[in-house]
Amino acid sequence: GENVGLHLPTLSVQEGDNSIINCAYSNSASDYFIWYKQESGKGPQFIIDIRSNMDKRQGQRVTVLLNKTVKHLSLQIAATQPGDSAVYFCAEGFSGGYQKVTFGIGTKLQVIP
Amino acid sequence: DAGVTQSPTHLIKTRGQQVTLRCSPKSGHDTVSWYQQALGQGPQFIFQYYEEEERQRGNFPDRFSGHQFPNYSSELNVNALLLGDSALYLCASSFATGFDSVTYNYGYTFGSGTRLTVV
Numbered sequence A: 001g002e003n004v005g006l007h008l009p010t011l012s013v014q015e016g017d018n019s020i021i022n023c024a025y026s027n028s029a030s031d032y033f034i035w036y037k038q039e040s041g042k043g044p045q046f047i048i049d050i051r052s053n054m055d056k057r058q059g060q061r062v063t064v065l066l067n068k069t070v071k072h073l074s075l076q077i078a079a080t081q082p083g084d085s086a087v088y089f090c091a092e093g094f095s096g097g098y099q100k101v102t103f104g105i106g107t108k109l110q111v112i113p
Numbered sequence B: 001d002a003g004v005t006q007s008p009t010h011l012i013k014t015r016g017q018q019v020t021l022r023c024s025p026k027s028g029h030d031t032v033s034w035y036q037q038a039l040g041q042g043p044q045f046i047f048q049y050y051e052e053e054e055r056q057r058g059n060f061p062d063r064f065s066g067h068q069f070p071n072y073s074s075e076l077n078v079n080a081l082l083l084g085d086s087a088l089y090l091c092a093s094s095f096a097t098g099f100d101s102v103t104y105n106y107g108y109t110f111g112s113g114t115r116l117t118v119v
Helices: none
Strands: A010-014 A018-022 A030-036 A045-051 A056-058 A063-067 A070-078 A085-092 A101-102 A107-112 B005-007 B008-013 B019-024 B031-038 B044-050 B054-056 B064-068 B074-078 B087-094 B114-118
Touching: A010 A018, A010 B054, A018 A107, A030 A063, A030 A070, A045 A056, A045 A063, A070 A085, A070 B019, A101 B044, B005 B087, B008 B019, B019 B031, B019 B087, B031 B074, B074 B087
Parallel strands: A010 A107, B008 B114
Antiparallel strands: A018 A070, A030 A045, A030 A085, A056 A063, A063 A070, A085 A101, A085 A107, B005 B019, B019 B074, B031 B044, B031 B087, B044 B054, B064 B074, B087 B114
């Protein structure tokens, strides 16, 4: 299948450890932020999102943190599993606009068994 | 409940040719957005269709055009293909109004894409 992770920053994590993937966003007007997971040959899959009036949101094994002061977003994955290996993208959007989302640079997560 | 479906999954075309890609949105969605993803990069927004009209466009030339049908399905057309048009083309569907119960972003859901190779 295609390698969507070609030339992307790579994070290698031992199975069972926690992973932290970071992202800087660019538009101060963005008011919601999304993390996507993309596996080879597939489209981006929604993981979790957060509104700009929040600084933390938790899902199942994932937590997103938002720091609007420095325009920084992070995704924490607890107890990383081999199935978490993929490319992860952050994206930003503006709810007052037309639902366009702008993707950041992806990070390839490699889980070492 | 079917998600977003795209066809074909793979396509090979020659420079200068024209191509049409198709997208069926998730049931209940009425808005379709198209993205281009070059190898090793994030998806780039091409345009969005709602009520059969293009209502927002990214930084793509007029060679890229689209259409939305009354059943909300959509087509992406690319004319005069260039080698640089080789990419994964993604379709995303969403609600025009109201937040999805799971996400904040109108239920934005991506299909698996069409891999276009221009030779």
